[in-house]
Amino acid sequence: MSHNDRLPVRRSRFDDARPRRRRSHFDDDVENIDDRSVTRGRRPQPAPLPAPLDDVPVTGDRWSTWDIAQHGPAPYPKWLVTDLAAVDAELGVVKTGKEADVHLVQRAVPGTSQSCLLAAKRYRAAEHRLFHRDAAYLEGRRVRRSRETRAMARRTAFGRDLLAGQWATAEFTALSRLWRLGAPVPYPVQLHGTELLLEYLDEPDGQAAPRLAQLRPAPARLCELWDQLIDALMILIDEGLAHGDLSPFNLLVHRGRLMLIDLPQVVDLVANPQGHAFLARDIQIVTDWFTGHGLPAQIANAGLSRLQIIRDWPPVP
Numbered sequence: 001m002s003h004n005d006r007l008p009v010r011r012s013r014f015d016d017a018r019p020r021r022r023r024s025h026f027d028d029d030v031e032n033i034d035d036r037s038v039t040r041g042r043r044p045q046p047a048p049l050p051a052p053l054d055d056v057p058v059t060g061d062r063w064s065t066w067d068i069a070q071h072g073p074a075p076y077p078k079w080l081v082t083d084l085a086a087v088d089a090e091l092g093v094v095k096t097g098k099e100a101d102v103h104l105v106q107r108a109v110p111g112t113s114q115s116c117l118l119a120a121k122r123y124r125a126a127e128h129r130l131f132h133r134d135a136a137y138l139e140g141r142r143v144r145r146s147r148e149t150r151a152m153a154r155r156t157a158f159g160r161d162l163l164a165g166q167w168a169t170a171e172f173t174a175l176s177r178l179w180r181l182g183a184p185v186p187y188p189v190q191l192h193g194t195e196l197l198l199e200y201l202d203e204p205d206g207q208a209a210p211r212l213a214q215l216r217p218a219p220a221r222l223c224e225l226w227d228q229l230i231d232a233l234m235i236l237i238d239e240g241l242a243h244g245d246l247s248p249f250n251l252l253v254h255r256g257r258l259m260l261i262d263l264p265q266v267v268d269l270v271a272n273p274q275g276h277a278f279l280a281r282d283i284q285i286v287t288d289w290f291t292g293h294g295l296p297a298q299i300a301n302a303g304l305s306r307l308q309i310i311r312d313w314p315p316v317p
């Protein structure tokens with residue numbers, strides 16, 4: 001028996017009506033005993049042990065959480081592993097941030113070639129987090145129950161946990177909406193509590209795609225990226241949205257393509273009274289970066305004029 005044959009098989013909860021119990025590798029051993037081995041005098045295999053109480057797979061760090069999470073938009077991308085037998089392995093930290101940490105996770109089906117890399121964005125709970133963005137961004141967002149609104153406003157531990165979940169949900173919802181519109185965002189794989197799993201945007205060498213802020217693009221490349229940014233902003237504005245925290249740190253360059261990330265605070269231009277102020281600030285910050293890195297004013301202005309919603313946008317001198 002090869003090593004892979006001994007890996008546990010995770011069964012779908014729909015396999016049968018019996019209470020759910022994951023099989024241990026001993027189960028496989030027992031089922032695979034060749035009856036003739038007994039008559040040939042080989043020693044019988046040991047009796048199966050009870051399933052372990054802590055239900056962790058033999059390889060990896062946890063079972064795939066796909067079956068208990070909210071899924072991203074269908075159709076699911078071909079590269080995504082959705083098999084219930086998959087396990088998640090933690091490969092390291094991509095970046096720790098003020099409000100969330102991003103980890104690299106591999107989701108794979110043991111013994112097969114099915115495997116994909118995911119960015120796990122985990123929002124911090126309660127006191128480990130400092131949400132500078134809560135107040136202004138929550139304007140115009142509806143929270144139904146007043147007890148929850150009060151808890152969030154007072155920043156009680158309960159309120160802060162609610163906010164962590166709310167931000168994760170808000171980012172997942174925004175990414176799902178933008179993905180469906182064809183905006184350049186990582187595919188939102190799933191949401192489970194305060195953890196968001198995203199398509200991992202990587203370089204051919206496996207490193208995370210660089211932030212725009214880290215790059216010094218050559219003039220022609222800079223113009224291309226600027227055009228891509230204007231295209232992306234047009235999709236958002238047409239949808240009545242502003243990013244709300246746009247900066248060269250929240251733009252990744254993934255194999256030549258500019259990608260928007262970090263969207264929990266996406267702003268509704270109609271419902272949020274400060275919506276247009278957020279949009280103007282977003283545009284100012286990225287325009288300053290591009291012109292500061294050599295984008296000619298004429299090209300900057302040609303791009304800005306495409307964003308017709310901001311009719312009185314001051315031209316770059």
Ligand SMILES: Nc1ncnc2c1ncn2[C@@H]1O[C@H](COP(=O)(O)OP(=O)(O)OP(=O)(O)O)[C@@H](O)[C@H]1O
Nearest residue numbers: 095097098099100102119186198199200201208262
């Ligand atoms: N899908 C992804 N693929 C690859 N890298 C990613 C992905 N999402 C995020 N990252 C990396 O993790 C960093 C932090 O992500 P993000 O900006 O969404 O979180 P954050 O908590 O707001 O962080 P910060 O406080 O630094 O802005 C990004 O700058 C990027 O380097």
Ligand SMILES: [Mg+2]
Nearest residue numbers: 097249250262
């Ligand atoms: Mg960020």
